[in-house]
Amino acid sequence: MEEKPQVTPETTPKKPKRQKRRVSLLIYISSTLLAFFVGIFLTILVVGLNNRTSQSLDTSTAGFSKISQVYQTISQQYYRKTDKTKLINGAIKGMINSLDDPYSEYLAGSDASDLDNTISGSFEGIGAEIQKKGNYIEIVSPIAGSPAKKAGLKANDVITAINGKSTAGWSATKATNQIRGKKNTKVTLTIKRGKQSFKVNLKRDVIPVKTVNARIDKTHPTVGYIQITSFSEPTFKEVKAAITKLRKQGAKSFVLDVRSNPGGIMQQALKISSMFVANGKPLMQVKARTGAATVYKAGKSQDGGFKVKEPVKVLIDDGSASASEIFAAALNQSANVELIGTKSFGKGTVQQVSQLDKHSEFKITVAKWLTPNGSWINKRGLTPNITAKYPSYAYLPVVSDKKTYQLDDVSSKIKTLQKELKAVGQDPGTINGYFSTTTQQAVTAFQAANDLDQTGKLDTATIDKLQTMITKKISDNDVAYNKAVEQLSK
Known part of the structure; x- marks a missing residue:
């Protein structure tokens, strides 16, 4: 999950209130939704740098001495006047880039403010989630009903250029800033799909906050269909309302569709998963580099006592990422719910956002998230119990x-x-x-x-x-x- 939480279609995590003392896991977020959603949903742990356990670093060590020496030499002897802020930002970016992790990134200026947009509102863009993949930018998932979806963009499409500018070497954040814009303005993407390359002209629009669509099946009136497009602040309430309404309309079973769902807020995924899982059973695990895994379990604290005991099937595809994978894995492994479709994306890490000052912050991967049985699906995805693909013409460029x-x-x-x-x-x-x-x-x-x-x-x-x-x-x-x-x- 990476992109500002896509909580609804394209928004971003709330900026946490910073406490002067340490700790406090404020919120796990499956990415940050920018205009496109920047990158594949991250499971983000938003905390302030000054909230973390303080570990003083000895800047006199050899490594820091080298950094200081290079900085001083460039500042004093480079043949042209240097910008100290650029030098410092370059050093920070260099350290983070050395991690070779598409979900770890330094954000400054407008990039940082974008990350702090509220996840409870709508946004203007094309409605898709992206991530950095290799040297270019890849689409993780277009949002249902969005300009990106209507234009036929698909998971795994590679964006090689935006408005004629090559995206080679760009971060997901930079690509997002180029893609997003006001309603009715246009953006041209150059897409590579397999061996073919083509251009798509898109008109930006307001991507609404509503994350759940529901209806009774036309030919089977006892089957209720619930599509979850992302996991945002209102999603739990929307799913609960949809189930209640469908039950009144005669639904005796449900199809839950998280295809092309790039993720969202982790807590929402847990609350909704808990509706379908017996109390006390695991929903997911979070494992840091050291220590035991933290296990999240189903219970009233998650779902408020609202349970769904009717038969259920879950639909997934290669655009199902992050929080949607948490949800699908929880139902599959702790409630024996069958997954139908194609293999999911495979995003199994947790990111932490830390603020450096008012205008800059960085996010790094700090943990793995594991399925209830302890599996790590990163880069592997969830394998459906029943494989079901669209016809071949659905994958044409x-x-x-x-x-x-x-x-x-x-x-x-x-x-x-x-x-x-x-x-x-x-x-x-x-x-x-x-x-x-x-x-x-x-x-x-x-x-x-x-x-x-x-x-x-x-x-x-x-x-x-x-x-x-x-x-x-x-x-x-x-x-x-x-x-x-x-x-x-x-």
Whole structure:
């Protein structure tokens, strides 16, 4: 989880009230939600640096002497005047970067203030969570209903450029600051998906705070569906209200969907998990470098006495990260609830945020979180009990350029569009990227069926309509959800 808590779709953790004395674990947060959510949700332990147990460091040691010597030499002898603040910030960044940990980061100025935004409000952005992956930025999960989701962005898409600027070497925070912006403004992302690269133009919007969507299944009126898009301050209350309402509507079992859920506040994940787990059973463990693991258990202190004993299935995918993995693992291992879908993301570490001064702070990984049975899923994810994937056309790249393709053109994008034509029932002939006469006939037939100009060309209007239909077809062929309903209806 990394990105300012995505508590709702794109917000960030509340800044803790600092106590003059030590300790106090103020809150575990699954990341910080910036505009995109910066990085994959972190499980963040927000504390003030001055709140921690003081361990005085002997700055006269050889290591610190070296740092002091380099600083003094540069300050006094470098051939141009130096900025002392930049030198200090550079030294701090260097130490943190040496950890080679995508979740540890130094934040100064606006980056630090972004981290301290409230997690209880909405935010303006494109609605996705990102993390640093290798030398670039990777999408962890787009939020349901967001501009990112509507544009067809997917987990594991790599953002190689933002508004034409390469993201090589960027931090997740820097990428977030470039992606976020006011409602109705636009941002262009260059995406690499597998071996293909394409651009996506997105209009930013307000990402609402509501984190739960619920309904009764249309064909199975005793099955209630609950989608949790992130774990934010209101999520526990929203889930509780959804279950109460669905019960009144006749629900006797529930499908809980945390697919494309990048995480959020850890306490919310624990409270909701406790609803489905018997009191006294473990929900998760947190293990620091030394000492015994802290075990969190189900009980009234978590769920307020509200329990769900009806049959349940949980849907996960590779966009389920951090707090959503805590939730899924708790139900799976402590309540024998089956997981259906594809392997989850695999975020198993805890971060701590410490403030250096009014304008700077840093976060570092301080612990692992473990599933109830003690497993560490970092970089491995949770494996579903029942594997259920979307159809192959759901994983096709987005064709979003304004170019028109016609007879005898050759392009990898034509190959993608040929696959989409076949998925909607039109035969484009051999799917090889060559715009043949058979492909032309398929395009003309598609245009005629959808009240478009019958040009036989893949123009902007035709491509947009084709991809809109593909999106709907994906929604209508939700293999994992159908499998869950089938299991609950037996």
